[in-house]
Amino acid sequence: MLPNNPIHSILSGDYPRSKALSVALVIVLVSLAFAPFLFPGSQPLNVAAKICVFVILVASYDLLLGYTGIVSFAHTMFYGIGGYGVAIAMYNFNAGWGALGLGVLAALVLAMLLALLIGLFSLRVRAIFFAMITLAVASAFAILASQLNEITGGEDGRSYRIPEMLRPAFRLFDEPVLGVMINGRILTYYLIFFAALILFLLALRVVNSPFGRVLQAIRENDFRAEALGYRVVVYRSIANCLSAGMATLAGVLMALWLRYTGPDTTLSFAIMIDILLMVVIGGMGTLYGAVLGATIFILAQNYLQVLMGQFSGMLEAAGIPLLPGLFHADRWLLWLGILFVLSVYFFPVGIVGKLRQMKS
Amino acid sequence: MKDAILRLDGVHTHIGQYHILHGIDLVVPRGQLTMLLGRNGAGKTTTLRTIMGLWQASKGHVHFDGRDITKLSTPDIAQAGIAYVPENMGIFADLTVRENMILAARNGEIDPKRLKWIFGLFPALEKFWSLAAGTLSGGQKQMLAIARAIVEPRELLLIDEPTKGLAPAIIMNMIQAFRELKSTGATILLVEQNFMAARLLGDSVAVMDDGRVVHRGAMAELAEDTTLQQKLLGLSMDAHQ
Numbered sequence: 091m092l093p094n095n096p097i098h099s100i101l102s103g104d105y106p107r108s109k110a111l112s113v114a115l116v117i118v119l120v121s122l123a124f125a126p127f128l129f130p131g132s133q134p135l136n137v138a139a140k141i142c143v144f145v146i147l148v149a150s151y152d153l154l155l156g157y158t159g160i161v162s163f164a165h166t167m168f169y170g171i172g173g174y175g176v177a178i179a180m181y182n183f184n185a186g187w188g189a190l191g192l193g194v195l196a197a198l199v200l201a202m203l204l205a206l207l208i209g210l211f212s213l214r215v216r217a218i219f220f221a222m223i224t225l226a227v228a229s230a231f232a233i234l235a236s237q238l239n240e241i242t243g244g245e246d247g248r249s250y251r252i253p254e255m256l257r258p259a260f261r262l263f264d265e266p267v268l269g270v271m272i273n274g275r276i277l278t279y280y281l282i283f284f285a286a287l288i289l290f291l292l293a294l295r296v297v298n299s300p301f302g303r304v305l306q307a308i309r310e311n312d313f314r315a316e317a318l319g320y321r322v323v324v325y326r327s328i329a330n331c332l333s334a335g336m337a338t339l340a341g342v343l344m345a346l347w348l349r350y351t352g353p354d355t356t357l358s359f360a361i362m363i364d365i366l367l368m369v370v371i372g373g374m375g376t377l378y379g380a381v382l383g384a385t386i387f388i389l390a391q392n393y394l395q396v397l398m399g400q401f402s403g404m405l406e407a408a409g410i411p412l413l414p415g416l417f418h419a420d421r422w423l424l425w426l427g428i429l430f431v432l433s434v435y436f437f438p439v440g441i442v443g444k445l446r447q448m449k450s
Numbered sequence: 451m452k453d454a455i456l457r458l459d460g461v462h463t464h465i466g467q468y469h470i471l472h473g474i475d476l477v478v479p480r481g482q483l484t485m486l487l488g489r490n491g492a493g494k495t496t497t498l499r500t501i502m503g504l505w506q507a508s509k510g511h512v513h514f515d516g517r518d519i520t521k522l523s524t525p526d527i528a529q530a531g532i533a534y535v536p537e538n539m540g541i542f543a544d545l546t547v548r549e550n551m552i553l554a555a556r557n558g559e560i561d562p563k564r565l566k567w568i569f570g571l572f573p574a575l576e577k578f579w580s581l582a583a584g585t586l587s588g589g590q591k592q593m594l595a596i597a598r599a600i601v602e603p604r605e606l607l608l609i610d611e612p613t614k615g616l617a618p619a620i621i622m623n624m625i626q627a628f629r630e631l632k633s634t635g636a637t638i639l640l641v642e643q644n645f646m647a648a649r650l651l652g653d654s655v656a657v658m659d660d661g662r663v664v665h666r667g668a669m670a671e672l673a674e675d676t677t678l679q680q681k682l683l684g685l686s687m688d689a690h691q
Contacts, residue, residue: 300558303549310542317502317536318554318598319528375544 150336156375159309172341177351205334209327247352373440461510488658531605543584
């Protein structure tokens with residue numbers, strides 16, 4: 091496509107480069123854009139909002155891991171800073187837009203400062219040491235969040251009110267639109283959807299800019315990049331800050347959706363593992379991988395259990411021995427693990443990589 | 451002798467506990483192609499990497515264009531005007547040929563006239579302009595690595611074994627490209643194992659052995675003196691055929 095094409099400009103010239111991938115991405119985009127109308131009910135909307143947030147969280151992690159070759163375990167810390175920024179501001183001040191803005195700003199400043207400090211002090215060392223340092227800092231932060239009861243709510247976390255327009259009781263119109271009442275919950279969903287869309291497109295712009303090319307060169311061979319005149323530590327630190335900023339905003343969006351922030355929903359190491367899995371499943375070094383990885387993983391996380399329960403019931407009704415137990419809903423984590431192993435085995439370059447290979 | 455753009459005075463380099471360079475003295479005259487020859491393990495690559503700051507000299511000094519660059523970082527040395535083409539095709543395989551070239555252009559844009567000249571030297575690069583560099587053949591990767599180093603005029607080019615592992619026909623193309631490059635007045639320090647290529651290209655020569663420069667002089671003199679070649683490089687008469 092021509093460079094002056096609007097699609098070229100929106101996607102920063104980074105096309106999916108596979109028909110199947112394009113179709114999959116359009117399906118995800120349309121489904122998320124019309125989720126409140128296509129899939130009514132609180133559970134589907136909750137899943138759709140979670141997908142939007144995790145697309146950004148995973149894309150921001152891929153900026154580090156896939157594009158720059160940095161392994162960090164502090165990503166949930168930045169996600170948590172976003173969540174706690176909103177929680178502390180909304181809990182302590184009046185639940186208005188001003189407090190929200192203050193919380194977001196404070197969280198962004200703290201996250202990017204921390205990312206810069208971690209980067210400047212530890213990105214000079216070998217990758218494994220950087221990973222260990224981020225793990226230590228993230229663990230310390232999680233403990234701090236649990237211990238500072240007065241500020242963070244400790245292990246219980248904080249529930250808070252959000253601006254009136256985003257509360258479930260708010261009605262934008264008196265009459266339903268396409269059979270759906272546009273309330274504060276749906277407005278919050280669209281706030282999350284459009285914020286995620288804009289952040290994703292900005293991330294695409296970053297990775298396809300001259301700066302992004304240098305990051306990819308550093309990932310491939312940092313000595314060669316230095317020999318071309320690029321200061322690797324500076325570029326890695328900037329990437330670390332950008333990634334932390336995006337993760338913080340993802341945390342902000344999740345906090346708005348849940349109206350609750352606690353250690354389990356933001357700082358848990360399980361979330362870090364989920365992010366890693368989503369990056370690997372979708373494909374490292376491609377932001378489109380974040381979209382597919384997050385969508386598939388969250389759908390599996392939310393619906394695999396239900397589907398397995400139904401399947402197990404069908405097998406039991408048909409009188410088939412052994413299999414109903416194997417597919418019992420309680421064993422969904424086992425099957426999720428098997429799915430992950432199979433996906434890594436069959437798609438070592440991730441789903442996006444595989445689809446692009448099939449095309450070529 | 452022309453003035454020296456690069457001068458190494460008593461440079462020692464240690465890699466871990468190993469003492470690799472034992473007081474290198476080397477002069478690269480401006481506007482000439484200087485060959486750096488020597489057997490495997492003589493310290494040629496270490497010399498180039500030390501000049502680039504990829505390994506720090508533990509003793510001695512490296513002067514570039516009258517400035518002491520011994521303690522400068524690699525990016526500073528590159529920005530001072532030294533381009534380095536490492537051994538084994540130092541390209542970025544996941545990036546396209548175009549992206550590889552743009553990375554080396556300091557302002558992010560390539561002068562179209564210069565690009566046309568580079569395409570004249572290495573036509574394959576124009577053909578595969580939008581392909582991932584990793585998909586190129588060995589010779590094409592080497593061409594790309596050299597093209598990247600000359601995407602902008604640089605004061606000095608350090609090139610490490612550009613003909614290594616290439617087919618004879620490609621080597622001849624490469625030699626032709628270096629001749630054209632020389633004709634523009636470029637200053638080049640070229641590490642080479644292929645003596646035929648060295649003889650055809652070199653103006654001056656330094657021969658290394660065991661981390662020391664053991665011979666310096668005109669390339670033409672060494673090319674004529676087979677006894678000296680045998681002594682310095684262990685070359686047999688067959689190597690000259």
